[in-house]
Amino acid sequence: MSVFLSEEQQAVFETSHEFGAEKIAPFARAWEQAGEIPKSLWPELAALGLGGVYVSEDHGGSGLSRLDGVLVFEALAMACPSVAAFLSIHNMCGGMIDRFGDESAKAQWLPRACSMETVFSYCLTEPGSGSDAAALKTRAVRGDAGYTLTGNKAFISGGGYSDAYIVMCRTDENISAMIVEDGTVGLSFGGLEDKMGWRAQPTRAVQLDGCLVPHTNLLGEEGRGFAYAMAGLDGGRLNIAACALGGAQAALNATLKYMGERQAFGQTIDRFQALQFRLADMEVKLQTARVFLRHAAALLDAGAVEATKFCAMAKLYVTDVCFDVANDCLQLHGGYGYLADYGIEKIVRDLRVHQILEGTNEIMRVIIARQMVAAT
Structure with missing residues (x-):
């Protein structure tokens, strides 16, 4: 992973991952059962600069790039895709205010958004x-x-x-x-x-x-407003894809651990070649999804003409691939994958909606095809 990132970007990923592992993952099931994320979590994330990821430093934000953002949300989603996705929506709103609001609106809303005193x-x-x-x-x-x-x-x-x-x-x-x-x-x-x-x-x-x-x-x-909404959705699609990627990576990590412990026919099941091939296929899928997602984010940062098309392609490909990987991880857990205690079924349920929101994956195909035709 680090070969594609600067030291600063690697630090962004690691800080977000460590926070998620300590402050989110141990409580994710309880929050799901309660049906609510405690509001006390948001000031802690804001203290890391994650309440205003795309907001300029002048207004209390972190001023991070879209590439930085997908690192943040991938890392947090390894703890809980639902929590990470909700934070990404708040940050999409903050980014829209920073980009399209006048100075008065920025002064009124952004400091409170960045501190997460106001959740959007x-x-x-x-x-x-x-x-x-x-x-x-x-x-x-x-x-x-x-x-x-x-x-x-x-x-x-x-x-x-x-x-x-x-x-x-x-x-x-x-x-x-x-x-x-x-x-x-x-x-x-x-x-x-x-x-x-x-x-x-x-x-x-x-x-x-x-x-x-x-x-x-x-x-x-x-x-x-419609132009603002569509511009916001380019970044939103990257973030939702990043959350899917983090969830699928967490599922694969858990599956590797489980397979190294589960015994069948006198050996751990990670020693069966047929299952090793499935692990290899999932690793290839996630690594290609990661590279594609980061490439799309870099294009959006650069203001490239084809950025909207690549954001749609990344959202389509990454969310489809990651749901498939999570579902395969459940299968490799056997009956245990169907139990809530193992955490895999939650990831499968959480990732399914990523193929629907921020524009369904069918609409992503429409966007991609129209831009292809327009370019001919």
Whole structure:
């Protein structure tokens, strides 16, 4: 791994991994059973600079690159993909404010985001507009006192838990981005979703019934929200892929340990050549996924024309490969893999959604193919 990283980047990975191993991994199952990540965790992560990974140092952030970011989230996801993914969503929001907000908005929101005094969630998906995000119906009407928001958002990680929400909404015929704080009159939440995976982070519908927010809560320019959302999703797709990679790597590490201890027919099962071949195939898959992901992150950092296509390709390839690896690891554990005590079934459940969110992998194929055709 270190051959591709500078000393500073290796330190970023190791620091994140050590934190996850000490502060997250021992409690991941309990948090899943409770259905909530304790809020006391976030200031500890913020103290490491992980509350504002993509926020400039001028506003309290770490000012890290996208390549640095995928290292952070891969390392943390080795402890728990659900926790790492939730942190990545908060950081996507912080990065959007830093990139698109005016100086007043940055001063208002970013210090609290970086300290994680204010935890952010992202509200794009609606009951009738998932993959077709541009068809969203939530509306913001401008008035003298501010914007009045009406609509419903679905599948929101942190719904009813987070302190503020970046909400994509329609202003006239265009889409804008608004920041809605928890406690705003007219803001409410649906019931807790009972999910297959990511059970440690609460997911609810976010309902906006005449929510009045100040004009200053408009993020960037009115009517530019869809462009902001799509730009944010490039980085979000890398982060979700990184979380899948960390989870799959943790599953493979656990499987190697298990196979070195499990006896069958007079020897440990890691001595059977057929099973060794499966281990080799999984190692190749994860290493190629890692190189591909880091390459896509480097392209996004460089502002390359093809960055969006490569982010889509990395999200598609890495999340598919990593789910397959985790599922194979469960198989190699036999019946024990199906038991919660061994931790593999949780990883399989957590990673399944990575093939769906931040744009389904079917939509990733659409993005890739369209860019290929446009280039001819």
